[in-house]
Amino acid sequence: MNQSLLTVSPSPHVHQALTVPKVMQTVVIALLPALAVSIYTFGLGAIYVTALSVFFCVAFEYIIVKYLLNQQPTIRDNSAIITGILLAFNVPSNLPWYIILIGSLVSIGLAKLSFGGLGNNPFNPALVGRVFLLLSFPVEMTRWPVPGNHFSIDGASGATALGILKEGMRSGEHVSSLMNKIPSIPELFFGFQGGSLGEVSAFALLLGFGYMLYKKVITWHIPVVMIGTIFIFSAIFWIIDPSRYVEPLFHILTGGVMLGAIFMATDYVTSPFTHKGMIIFAFGIGVITMVIRLFGNYPEGVSFAILIMNAFVPLINKYAHGRRFGERKEQLRIL
Amino acid sequence: MIMGLHSKLKTFQIGGIHPDDNKLSGNVPIAELPLPKMVTIPITQHIGKPAKIIVERGDIVKVGQVIATHEGFISSNIHASVSGRVGLIEEVMDSTGFKHMAISIRVKGDEWLEEIDRTDHLIEHFSLSPAEIVEKIMAMGVVGMGGAAFPSHVKLSVPEGKHVDCLIINGVECEPYLTADHRLMVEKSHEIIVGVRILMKALSIDRAIIGIENNKKDAIIAIQNEAWRHQGISVEALEVHYPQGSEKQLIQSLLDREVPTGMLPVDVGVVVHNVGTTYAIYQAIQKNKPLIERVVTVTGKSLKNPSNFLVRVGTPVAELVAAAGGIPDDTGKVVSGGPMMGKALADLNVPIAKGTSGILLIPNEESKRAEVYNCVHCGKCVEVCPMGLEPYHLMLLTRKGDMKRAASEHIVDCIECGSCSWVCPSNRPILDFVRLGKGRIKKAK
Numbered sequence: 001m002n003q004s005l006l007t008v009s010p011s012p013h014v015h016q017a018l019t020v021p022k023v024m025q026t027v028v029i030a031l032l033p034a035l036a037v038s039i040y041t042f043g044l045g046a047i048y049v050t051a052l053s054v055f056f057c058v059a060f061e062y063i064i065v066k067y068l069l070n071q072q073p074t075i076r077d078n079s080a081i082i083t084g085i086l087l088a089f090n091v092p093s094n095l096p097w098y099i100i101l102i103g104s105l106v107s108i109g110l111a112k113l114s115f116g117g118l119g120n121n122p123f124n125p126a127l128v129g130r131v132f133l134l135l136s137f138p139v140e141m142t143r144w145p146v147p148g149n150h151f152s153i154d155g156a157s158g159a160t161a162l163g164i165l166k167e168g169m170r171s172g173e174h175v176s177s178l179m180n181k182i183p184s185i186p187e188l189f190f191g192f193q194g195g196s197l198g199e200v201s202a203f204a205l206l207l208g209f210g211y212m213l214y215k216k217v218i219t220w221h222i223p224v225v226m227i228g229t230i231f232i233f234s235a236i237f238w239i240i241d242p243s244r245y246v247e248p249l250f251h252i253l254t255g256g257v258m259l260g261a262i263f264m265a266t267d268y269v270t271s272p273f274t275h276k277g278m279i280i281f282a283f284g285i286g287v288i289t290m291v292i293r294l295f296g297n298y299p300e301g302v303s304f305a306i307l308i309m310n311a312f313v314p315l316i317n318k319y320a321h322g323r324r325f326g327e328r329k330e331q332l333r334i335l
Numbered sequence: 336m337i338m339g340l341h342s343k344l345k346t347f348q349i350g351g352i353h354p355d356d357n358k359l360s361g362n363v364p365i366a367e368l369p370l371p372k373m374v375t376i377p378i379t380q381h382i383g384k385p386a387k388i389i390v391e392r393g394d395i396v397k398v399g400q401v402i403a404t405h406e407g408f409i410s411s412n413i414h415a416s417v418s419g420r421v422g423l424i425e426e427v428m429d430s431t432g433f434k435h436m437a438i439s440i441r442v443k444g445d446e447w448l449e450e451i452d453r454t455d456h457l458i459e460h461f462s463l464s465p466a467e468i469v470e471k472i473m474a475m476g477v478v479g480m481g482g483a484a485f486p487s488h489v490k491l492s493v494p495e496g497k498h499v500d501c502l503i504i505n506g507v508e509c510e511p512y513l514t515a516d517h518r519l520m521v522e523k524s525h526e527i528i529v530g531v532r533i534l535m536k537a538l539s540i541d542r543a544i545i546g547i548e549n550n551k552k553d554a555i556i557a558i559q560n561e562a563w564r565h566q567g568i569s570v571e572a573l574e575v576h577y578p579q580g581s582e583k584q585l586i587q588s589l590l591d592r593e594v595p596t597g598m599l600p601v602d603v604g605v606v607v608h609n610v611g612t613t614y615a616i617y618q619a620i621q622k623n624k625p626l627i628e629r630v631v632t633v634t635g636k637s638l639k640n641p642s643n644f645l646v647r648v649g650t651p652v653a654e655l656v657a658a659a660g661g662i663p664d665d666t667g668k669v670v671s672g673g674p675m676m677g678k679a680l681a682d683l684n685v686p687i688a689k690g691t692s693g694i695l696l697i698p699n700e701e702s703k704r705a706e707v708y709n710c711v712h713c714g715k716c717v718e719v720c721p722m723g724l725e726p727y728h729l730m731l732l733t734r735k736g737d738m739k740r741a742a743s744e745h746i747v748d749c750i751e752c753g754s755c756s757w758v759c760p761s762n763r764p765i766l767d768f769v770r771l772g773k774g775r776i777k778k779a780k
Contacts, residue, residue, distance in 0.1 A: 007668040007702045008432070008681050010767050012753030014354060014511065014674040014701070020708045020760045077708055119709030119761075219718075273714035273725065324723035324745060325349055325583065326596035 018216070020118075024078030026215045030208030031085050031263065037191040037201035038093065041147045045093035046197050052097055054084030056104030064113050079118050083107050086126035089198025089259055090303070091133065094145045099137050103129040123310045124270045127303050134303075144194040160195045161188065161254045165246060166299035175246055188253040199259040202252070209262045218266045221278040226261040227252050229286025237294065251293070256302035260285070264302075270310045277313075277320035284309045344549055346574035347584040350721040352754045354577055354675065356550055359634050360514045360641035365522055367645045368658055370442050374417050374649030376402065377429045377437040380688040381478040382485045383409035388438060394421040399448040399625050402438055405473070411486045411689075412476035416627035416647035419443035430671035430678050430685050437686065440649070452622040457525050461533055461620055468537040468620060475619035476626045476689075480611035481505060481516075481580065482672055484690030487616065490606055491537045497601050502534055502543040503589055506558065506610040507573065507580035509548060510673025513693040515630040516610045518643045520547065520554035523614055528561040530617035531568055538606060541567040544589050545610070548575045577675065578752035582607045584721055596748050611692070626689055631655060635696030637663035646687050652694055653683035667702030670695040675753045708761035716755035716765055722748045726755035726765045733772035738779065741772050749773060 018026075038046040061080035066073050087107050091100070107129030115121040134141045144160055159167070161182040168178040183193045191201025199205075212218045235248040251257065256264070265271060265285055272281050285305045292301025379385040386403035396402060396415040403413035422439040429435050447453060463471065473488035493499050504527075508516040520527060531543050545562065547555045549572045562568045573579055573588055583594045585607060592603040600607055608616075611629065618624040627648055634641040639660025646655060652669070656662050662683070670677040671691055716726040724745055732741040746769060755765040 006666075006679070006681060008679040009668075009704060010679075010764075010770065011670075011672075011677055011751075012675045012757045012766070013668060013670050013677065013679065013695075013697055014757065015705065015762065016352075016354070016758055018760055019705065019762060020711060023711075023713075023760050079711075117709060119711045268711045268713040271712070271714075273712060273717045273727065275718070278714075321725070322717060322723050323349060324596070324748070325587075325721065326593055326598070326748065327723075 021076060021078045023217055024082055026212060026217045027082050027263070028078070028085065030211045030217075031082075031089070031198070033204035033207040034089065034198045034201055034259070035085070037204040038089075038197050041191055041193075041200055042093040042145050042197065045145065049091065049093050049095055049100060049197055050085060050088040052100045053088035053091075053104055054081055056101050057081070057084035057087065057108050060105055060108040061113070064109055065117070069113070074117055077118055080108060083112065083125045083129075085198075086263060087129045089263075090126060090130040090196050090256065091141065092144050093197045094143065095140060099133060099140055102136070103133045106132045119269055121269055122313070123307055124264055124267050127264060127307055131303055131307065147192050147194060147200075160299065161193055161250070162293070162299040169244070175243055179246070182250075185249055185253065188250070193254070195254070196256065196259075199256045202258045205258040205262050212262075219275065219278070221275050222266045222271060222282040223261040225279050225282035226265055226286045227257060229283050230257055230290055233286060233290040234294075245294070251290070255293075255300040257289070260289075260302035260306055265306050265309075270313060272313050272316045272320060274317075274320050274322045276322060277316040280316055280320055281309050281313065284312065344572055344574035345588050346576045347579060347587040347721060349723045350719045350754065351576045351578065351584075352719050352757055353575065354511050354757060356575065357511045357634075357636070358514050358517070358550065359512065359636070359638075360632055360643055361517055361551070363514070363518070363640075363642055365518050365630055365643045365645050368647075368650065368655060370417060370445060370647065371650045371654045373422070373439060373441055373651075374647060375427055375437045375439045375651070375686040376413060376416060376649040377427070377435050377686060377688060378403045378413055379429070379435045380413065380484055380648070380690060381411040382483060383407070383411070383489075385436065386410060386413045388424060388436065390421050390424075390438060392421055392424060395419070396421060396440060397446045397448050399451045399627060401625075405476075405486075409486060409489055411478050412474060412625070413438075414476055414625040414627050415440060416649050417442045418446040428681065428685060430680060430688060430691060432678065432681065437649075450623045452624070457529070458621040459529055461529075461536070463536075463620065465537045465539055468533060472537075472616055472619055475615075475624070477612060477615045477619050478626065478689050479609055480615060480629060480690060480692065481609035482676065482690055482692055484688070487608065487612055490608065491534070493538065493601060493606070498604055499538050499540055499601060499606055500542060500604045501590060501606075502531070502538055502540060503585060503605055503607045504531055504534075504543060504545040504610055504613055505580060505582075505585055505607055506545055506547040506551075506554065507585060508551070509575075509577045509580040510675055510677070510692075511577075512634045512695050513632050513673045514634070515632045515643055515692050517551045517554050519614055519630055520551070520610055521557045524557040524561045526617045527558065527610055527613050528565065528568065529621065530613035530615075531562075532565065533616055533620050534606075534608060534613065535567065543568045545570045546573050546579075546585055546589050547571070548573050548579060550575045578721055578750065578754065581721065581750050581752060583750070596745060629687070629689060629691070631687055631691055632693035633659040634693060635663065635666070635698070637665050637698050638696050639663070648689055649686045651683065652680065652685050652687065655687070655694055656683060656696070663696060663698070665698045665700075666696045667699035668697040670697060675757065676751065704764070705762045707763055710761055710763060713760060715758045715760065719754040719758045721752060721754065722750060724749060726769060727763075729772060730763070730765045730768040733768045733775070738772060738775050742776055746772050747776060
C-alpha cells in the first residue's frame with residue numbers, strides 16, 4: 001500500500017448494499033410470479049409482449065440518452081426494464097408489436113427522458129404509455145384475449161370482469177345475474193380472468209409484494225392504504241344497496257387494483273417521500289378509482305387515479321412532514 | 336434483574352439504521368501498547384479554546400505533568416503522556432485534517448509523577464465534595480471520550496436554574512467495528528461503577544442508568560454484577576440500533592424524554608457521560624491520574640490482529656497499526672473513529688488524541704464511493720433520519736443556496752450520523768451537502 005494513495009472523504013465510510021440497480025432487480029424478481037401466471041392464463045402471447053416491451057424500452061432509453069441527449073447511457077440502472085415490464089403488464093397479451101413500440105417510446109421518451117430521466121418524471125412512465133395507447137388505440141387496447149381454454153368462462157370472452165359489470169349496470173341488470181357471467185372470487189384471486197397481461201392474478205402480485213417487503217424495497221403504506229380504501233369505499237355502497245353494487249372483494253381482485261397498488265403507485269419517483277404523504281396519496285388513488293368505477297364512463301380507473309394523484313405528489317411532499325425530533329410539546333412535564 | 340432481556344428492548348423512536356456491526360475485536364482483551372519513541376500531543380484535543388503551552392523545547396517532563404493549561408472554562412488541561420524531553424512545538428496535522436499546534440516529546444524511560452497511583456488496586460471510597468470533584472476532573476484534563484471530546488467538567492457544572500435528576504452512562508458504542516468501550520466495561524466494571532458514583536455525587540443526584548446495546552451481553556452482565564450493589568444505579572440492555580449512542584437518541588431510548596430542538600440534555604434534566612469518560616474520571620479522582628492514555632480499537636476486515644490497545648495520548652497511528660499486525664496491502668482508507676462518523680486520515684503519522692476511539696482500516700474495494708444515480712425519491716433518507724428531517728430536501732436546498740428555507744427545515748438539528756448517506760440507494764452524498772449547509776448557516780450567524 002502506498003500511504004500517499006489513501007482515500008480521504010467525509011463520513012460515512014460504509015454503505016448499505018441495496019443500490020438503485022439492485023432495487024430494480026428486486027422489483028423485476030417480484031414481478032415474475034405475475035408473469036408466470038399470465039403465461040399460464042394467456043399463453044405465449046404474454047411472454048412475447050413483455051419481451052418486446054422490455055426490449056423497446058431499454059433500446060429507446062439507450063438511443064435517446066446516448067444519441068439525442070449525448071449523455072452517458074443510463075440503462076445500467078435497470079429502471080427501463082421495469083418500465084418495460086410494467087407497460088406490458090398494463091396491456092392485453094395480444095397487442096401488435098407496433099403499438100408496443102409506440103407505447104414504449106411514449107413511456108421512455110415522453111414520460112421519462114423529456115423530464116430529465118430517472119428520478120425527475122412527475123408521472124409514472126408505464127402508466128403514461130398505457131393511457132396514451134388506451135386513448136390512441138381504444139379497439140386494440142380493449143380486445144381482451146380469453147383466458148386459457150380449460151378455464152374459459154361462459155359469456156366472458158373478450159371482456160374483463162369489470163367490463164361485464166359496467167355493461168350490465170348500464171343496461172340495468174341485477175347484480176346477482178351479472179355475477180353468473182364473471183369468474184368466481186377464487187378464480188379472480190388466482191388469475192383466471194380476462195384483463196391486462198400482468199394484472200389478473202392477485203395471488204401472484206401479493207407474492208411479489210411480500211418479496212419486496214422482505215427485501216425492504218418498499219413499505220406497506222401505499223398498497224395497504226390503497227387496497228383498504230377501495231375495499232371500504234365499495235363495501236359502503238354494497239351494504240347500502242347490494243342489488244346494484246358488487247361486493248368489495250370483487251373490486252379489489254379485478255382490474256388493476258393489485259398491480260396498481262403494489263407496483264405502480266409504489267413507484268419511488270412518482271410517490272411521496274414520507275409515510276404520512278404515502279397514506280394521503282394512496283387514499284386519494286383509492287377514492288378516485290372507485291369514483292371512476294362506480295360513476296364514470298370507463299369500467300376501470302386505477303391508471304387514471306394514479307396519474308391524477310401523481311400530480312399532487314409535489315404538494316403532498318410540501319405539507320406531509322414526518323414527526324421531527326424535539327417537536328414534542330409535552331416535553332417539560334417531567335421537570 | 337437485567338431489564339429487557341426477555342421483554343422488548345428499548346430504543347429511540349424516530350428513524351435509525353442497522354448497519355453490519357463487524358465487532359471483530361469484541362473478545363480481544365485490552366493490551367498495553369509498548370511506549371513509542373516519540374509522541375505528539377496536540378493542544379486542541381477538545382471542543383473549546385486550545386490549551387496554553389507552558390513548556391519549552393528541551394524541558395524534561397514526567398508522565399502526568401501539565402504541559403498546557405486550559406484557557407477559560409470551556410477548555411482542558413493537557414498532560415505529558417510520556418516522560419522525556421520536549422522536542423519541537425509546531426503545527427501538525429491531526430485527525431481533523433487540519434494543522435494544529437502540538438507538543439512533541441522524545442520518550443525517555445517511564446517516569447511518572449509521584450502522586451499518581453499506577454496500581455490496579457481498586458479504591459471505592461471517596462470523600463470529595465461535588466465542587467472538589469468537578470475541579471479535580473477539570474485539573475486532570477478529562478474530556479468526553481466517545482468522540483466529541485467535550486470537556487467533562489463543563490457538563491458537570493449545571494447552569495443555575497436548571498435541574499438534573501438523572502445521569503446517563505453511555506455504553507452503547509453503536510458505531511460498527513469499535514469495541515473499546517465494550518472491553519472497558521467487561522474488564523473494568525468495578526472502576527466504572529465507582530466512576531458512576533463519583534459522577535452522581537458531583538451532580539448531587541441519586542439516579543443513574545447505564546445504557547448498553549444488546550450485542551454486548553458480556554458487558555451488560557459484567558456491569559450489572561457491580562451495579563446491583565448500589566442504590567439508584569440501573570443497567571438497561573438496548574436494542575441494537577444506530578445512532579443510539581447519540582446523546583439525544585439515548586435519552587429518548589432510556590427515559591422517553593425528547594430534548595427540544597436547539598436545546599441541551601440538561602434542559603430535560605439529564606447529563607450524559609460515556610463509559611470511557613467515566614473510567615477516566617475514576618482514575619482522575621481515585622488515582623490522581625490525568626487523562627494521558629485511553630483504549631483504542633484497531634480494526635479492519637483485512638487486518639491480521641484486530642485489537643484493543645491501551646495507548647498513550649500522542650502515539651502515532653502507525654504504531655498501533657504495526658502492533659496489530661501491520662498495514663494490510665489492500666488498505667484504501669484509514670479512519671479515525673468508526674465507519675459512520677469517523678474521519679478519514681491522509682497519513683498514519685497523525686497522533687492518537689483523547690477522543691480517538693478507534694482506528695479502522697478499510698480495504699480498497701470499500702474505500703471508494705460508488706457510482707451516483709439520480710435521486711429516485713425513495714424516501715429512505717427521510718425514513719432513517721433519527722432527527723425526523725428530510726435529508727434529500729436539505730441537500731437540494733443547500734445546492735440551490737436557499738439557506739433561509741434550509742434553516743426553517745431545521746438543517747442545524749442534523750447530528751451528522753450519516754444514516755441518510757448510508758441508506759441512499761443512489762449513493763448520493765447527502766450528508767456532505769447537509770454539512771455544507773450547516774456550515775454556511777453557522778458562518779452567517
